[in-house]
Amino acid sequence: MPGSVVACYTGPAGTNGVGSCASGTQTCRHDGFGYGPCTGEVTPARERCATPEDESCDGEPRCAQPPPWARGFGGPGIDEGWAIASDAYGNYYVSGSFEGTVDFGTGPLTSAGRSDIFFLKLDAAGSVLWSHRFGTQDNEHGGALTVDENGNVLLTGTYRVLPDQPGLDLNGCHLPAVNDYYTAFFVTQFDPDGNPIWCNGPYPSSDTRSVEQIAVDAHGDMYVVYLQWESAYLLKIDAASKSTLWVEGLPGYYVGGARLALDSTGNPVAVVTEGSSITDLFPSQFVVSKYAPTGDLLWLQHYQSSSDPWMGGGVTAHAVAINAEDEIFVTGDTDGSIDFGSGVLPAGSVLVKLDAAGEPMFSRSVRFGDRIALAPSGDIIIGGVGLAQLDASGTELWSVNFDAHAQDISWSPNGAVGVVGRAAGPVDFGTGPIAYGGGYADAYVATFNPPRSGDGTIALTGAVERATDFGDGPVPYAAGADAFVATMTP
Incomplete structure (x- = not known):
């Protein structure tokens, strides 16, 4: 009958009513001959590991977790992985730097100058989907990256193009030359296929040592922590114009490192390791500071060593992460002279937990203190020359050691942990020795499957x-x- 409505479903048999899949409706045409299109139905889609829904409608809401794997990429020069991030499907994006010619899995890439940037995408099983090289006759270095809520990738890096030379080409997106012969940094957004959506730079015009971390808030505004000379800075970039909204110098002098995380309301929290004013070399304290989205300082906490810096005393903060309750986790190292709120801890790596106001909640001696990532379940992964999994109270659940340093780690929604860095030989991460180019150092990417996955x-x-x-x-x-x-x- 014209105008009558019936249920319809065009997905595979056996999937209607399973997971997210549901039937739609179609209406009989006004002339009574047949029905119109099926509207409102939900058919199987690719599983999103980051959601609890069963988008593929196979009865299993979680993504399959591939076996662990490890890949080595290198040649005769210095090659290193700098940053790694996972998307909602369990793919990995990796940035770093390389010299000479390196095959990252999709054909050889050759640096134009001494050091160029590499940018890779690997699937959850470790297959390289695409690889890009960005560089000029000068030196470029891959920096921090992150995946936004739309699945696009924000990549940073440093570049130094002399005023009389062409700028830096980022796969079709062009950056102008840097003025005054300084090294600056850029931010570029790529789609999941590696095509640039936009790029902007240089930020700023003075000499940039490295881009340590980038984070995106709910409005799409970007926060970047970078090192310049002996100081660290926090910069906010407008989502629409890509211009700088403000720059704040982070507390500390003779800065050796800085990291960044955002809380649930978009307040950035930064950690900075400050060198000794006596020696200009040894770390003597670290600072945790929290800012409003306007750049106003909300609070800061100092943790300072009482040991003699000439004797190697000092403390460092290497990484920061924030959980769903806006509690702050900081990893670093101590010389055994500081009470972080739970008593003086022995020398070695530490995990310090603060509440949203910066007050101490607990501190623990831990196996590694260089990097940190949090799972939705509240579990903690820490990295260094290995990985360890902790529960929310800081109790160790699992650990593994390897002969390389974890420059960055990322917890994938499928429960795996991705690690990137550089190796000085054919390191075995548990799946056999990686390929090694025989140079000073090779970049590596490896995954591990801790016994407890991201959902608990x-x-x-x-x-x-x-x-x-x-x-x-x-x-x-x-x-x-x-x-x-x-x-x-x-």
Whole structure:
């Protein structure tokens, strides 16, 4: 009958009503001959690991977790990975720098000058989907990167193009030459296929040592922490114009490093390691500071060593992360002279937790203190010359060591942890030695599957000598000692 409405579904059989999939409706045409298009239906889509929904409508809302893998990329020069970030599907984006000719998996790339930027995308299983090179006759270095809520990638880097030379080409997006012979940094947004959406630079006009971290707030405004000479700065970039809204010098002199995280309302929190004013070399204190989106300082906390800097005393802050409750986690190292709020800790790596107002909640001695990432479950991954997984209270659950430094780590929504850095040989990250080019250092990317995934599920493996029930019925049992794999949710 004309105008009558019936249910419809054009997806694969067996998927209607499973997960996110649902039927739609179609209306009989006014002449009574057939029905119009099916509207309002939801058919299977690619699974988004970052959501609890089952978009693929296969009955399993979580993404499959591929086995761990490791890749080495290098040649005769110095090659290093600088930053890594995962998207909602479990893919990884990696930035870094390389010299000479290196094949990152999609064909050889050759630097135009001494050092060029590389920018890669790898799928969850470690296959390189595409690779890009950016560089001039001078030196360029890949910097921090992040993935925004739309799945686009914000890449930073430093470049130094003399005024009488062409600027820097970023896969079709052109940056002008840098004035006054200084090194500056840029910010570029790429789509998931590696095509530039926009690029802007130089920021600023003075000499930039490195871009340490970039973060994006809910409005699309960008915050960048970078090092310039002996100081660290926090810069905010407008989402619409891509121009600088404000720049604040972070507390500290003779700065050795700085990192950044945003809380739930877009307030940036920065950590800075300050060198000793006596020696200009050894770290003597670190500062944690919180700012409003306007750039106004809200609070700061100093943690200073009482040891003699000439004797190697000092403390450092290497990384910062913020959980859903706006509690702040800082990793670093101590010389054994400081009380972070839970008593003086012995020399070594530390984890310090502060509340949203900067007051101490707890501090722990930990295995590594260079990098940190948080899972949605509240678990913590820390990195250095290995990785360790901690629960929300700082208790270690799992760890692994390897013969390389973790420059950056990223927790993927599928529960894996991606690591990037540089290796001085054919390091074995647990899946066999990586390819090694034989130069001073090679870039590497590796993944690990901690026993507890990002959503809190615990994976177990071992052997049983009977038909053991792990909660969903006895496992099949043949004889002797049988291997098993089981998952549990606390």
